[in-house]
Amino acid sequence: MLKNGVLDPQGEAVRHALGQLGFDGVEAVRQGKVIELDLAETDAEAARASVTEMCEKLLANTVIESYSVEIA
């Protein structure tokens, strides 16, 4: 997700479009990405460490985006 305070024009466009379609009561919309990875790693903690490194190096733009990692 974009960090709080970073303008989200895509989310704002969605909010506007929902209003046009008659959906009232939508106060704010933020749009982000979800990336699903199938990993060979079977140890949950090792997987979490590896994915966190992937986020820092490639998947997230940490200047403007926050991220969270879930292991399923």
Added chain:
Amino acid sequence: MLKNGVLDPQGEAVRHALGQLGFDGVEAVRQGKVIELDLAETDAEAARASVTEMCEKLLANTVIESYSVEIA
């Protein structure tokens, strides 16, 4: 998320880039969207019904995308 069987070139590009960066053991990558809505509605079931309708009408392309709704 894109439905299974629908080609995901963005996910494929991420998988390739992770390989280039030396992350081994990434078997598959799928990329999707997450949309966070702040609603005035306070009843969880009414909110769920309303968001499901938003997904069907605007937020998801149900021909190629699946979606799930979480109320927080």
